[in-house]
Amino acid sequence: MSSVDTIYKVILYPFITESIASLKAMTNLSGASGDTFMDNVDDFRFKGYAVCSDVTGNLDGVIMMHHYPETAVAIGNSVCENMLNEKYEFTEINEELSNALAEWGNTIVGRATDLHSRYNLEYNFSSPYFVNDVNDMSKYLEGVKEVVTVPITVEGVGRYYFNLLVRSVNYQSAGIKREESTGIANPHTKNLPTDAKILLVDDSSMIRKALKNILSKLGYNNIIEADDGSTALTMVKEQNPDFMFMDVVMNEVNGNQALQNIRSAGFDVPIVMLSSVTDKTLIDECAGYGISGFIFKPIQASNGADIIKNYLKIA
Incomplete structure (x- = not known):
């Protein structure tokens, strides 16, 4: 198994599956993941809006759910509409959309990291936080040796990405199952x-x-x-x-x-x-x-x- 496959299975897979499931549940939008690939660290660029969680334990790095601003706006409007049953047509990220995206991001990170802890995968994750300033990106790339990327295509909206910025990793493999409950x-x-x-x-x-x-x-x-x-x-x-x-x-x-x-x-x-x-x-x-x-x-x-x-x- 290649290093990309290992990282994807152990670290990224719960985030991808929870992201797509929460997208459907919280926005009624459909998403599908693309092929995992290695980004060039030197060419990696901030797209405008990201929900992040620091990873420690057997991996030192950052999980980043990464959006272009227009994708974040569209998803934020849909989260608002589905939570509040009201029509939202904001064109830029404001406090209300930030709250909506925060709730979506918290749900994804909370459920994904819970699966990691449940299966004793020996990775720890920080509470999610947000980056929306391109000037902040350099500090997250410091010491990064690999960037693993998975694109998520949202039907009728566009794309967002999961990036795993890896400083160091102890490779392990494990199977993850999604558990449903209200x-x-x-x-x-x-x-x-x-x-x-x-x-x-x-x-x-x-x-x-x-x-x-x-x-x-x-x-x-x-x-x-x-x-x-x-x-x-x-x-x-x-x-x-x-x-x-x-x-x-x-x-x-x-x-x-x-x-x-x-x-x-x-x-x-x-x-x-x-x-x-x-x-x-x-x-x-x-x-x-x-x-x-x-x-x-x-x-x-x-x-x-x-x-x-x-x-x-x-x-």
């Missing part, structure tokens, strides 16, 4: 009253807006919001919500830590956790503190109401 169901049967106060906790304003839209369609309009785990604890103390949906990975205090803090403070409010990461250890940790279910992202306008209504149970 989450861990709420075991209760009694419906939450429609006048109940529901707290939404997520650092993505877009996710909060999407959930709020879905809950409104289901008849729930008494909604309050928090953008991190620390604020969530304060709002539980001050607002006394009847029910919560809370993301796991957030910028400040993560949801699993906030859950522990809420329970330690003596509050038994029903909480449904949200995450693109499907790690069993994390799920078991949250279950140990007492939750009313665990939803695996993405949540779309097309299926969100059907998913969410099955979690609005209290006893």
Whole structure:
């Protein structure tokens, strides 16, 4: 097996498959991967917008989901439309499209890196971050010996690319299987009253807006919001919500830590956790503190109401 094949199978394959699956789920766009090839390091150029994750362990480098700006805009508009059921026609990347692309990128990286950890492949990945300044690219290329590239063609839109910038690698091979699930169901049967106060906790304003839209369609309009785990604890103390949906990975205090803090403070409010990461250890940790279910992202306008209504149970 060549080095390109090894890297593709062990490192890139989960990112490619999760990318195409999330593209379909979150945008209704169809994508297909092309042949893997080696880019010339000296000729490698920044295309304009990238979601990145640093790789450590048996490989030192960077995974980069790399877009031309027009492709990023088209995908960002589609993510917004499918999450919020509204028409979006932005022509350049703004805060709203950045939030949409961040959610898409977080979903891909979260699920792909979870598969790596599940199969004990001995690679570690940083939280995803964004590069949109051509002047930043030189620092990512420093020390890079190989650039492995996989093009993804999006029907009717254009292309984006996965690049693996490799500084050093210890080659290994492993088989990866994609696992499908919508989450861990709420075991209760009694419906939450429609006048109940529901707290939404997520650092993505877009996710909060999407959930709020879905809950409104289901008849729930008494909604309050928090953008991190620390604020969530304060709002539980001050607002006394009847029910919560809370993301796991957030910028400040993560949801699993906030859950522990809420329970330690003596509050038994029903909480449904949200995450693109499907790690069993994390799920078991949250279950140990007492939750009313665990939803695996993405949540779309097309299926969100059907998913969410099955979690609005209290006893």
